[in-house]
Amino acid sequence: MQAVKKRVCFVHQEIIIEMSRVCQITGKSAMVGNNVSHSKRRTKRKFDVNLFRKKFYLPNEDRWVQLIVSAAGLRTINKKGIVAAIKDAKAKGILEKI
Numbered sequence: 001m002q003a004v005k006k007r008v009c010f011v012h013q014e015i016i017i018e019m020s021r022v023c024q025i026t027g028k029s030a031m032v033g034n035n036v037s038h039s040k041r042r043t044k045r046k047f048d049v050n051l052f053r054k055k056f057y058l059p060n061e062d063r064w065v066q067l068i069v070s071a072a073g074l075r076t077i078n079k080k081g082i083v084a085a086i087k088d089a090k091a092k093g094i095l096e097k098i
Contacts, residue, residue: 021049025073025085027094056082065098 022029028049034042050071055064060083069077077085089095 021051022068022094023049023051023070023073024067024095024098025069025076025089027089027092028070028072058082058086067098 020029030049031047033045033047035045036042051068052071052074053066053068054074055066056077057064067073073085080088086095086098
């Protein structure tokens with residue numbers, strides 16, 4: 001389940017919907033870790049996922065879909081094919097609808 005945040009932009013008079021940064025194929029999301037300085041001081045930091053917005057053609061449905069996928073998700077799609085990757089993501093509960 002992806003968290004949806006709504007943010008109101010008063011300059012442009014519009015509502016911007018922000019999705020969480022999660023791969024729709026693999027389910028990868030950001031991790032939390034530490035920055036470690038030379039003196040070994042540790043401060044919290046966030047490791048973001050390498051995400052891309054890509055369009056894929058589904059030949060069995062004869063339409064294009066846009067997915068937010070990570071680099072690992074792209075390799076999964078290249079290996080299995082888009083139809084099998086989407087089927088696996090739906091079975092795991094990562095992808096609800098496209």
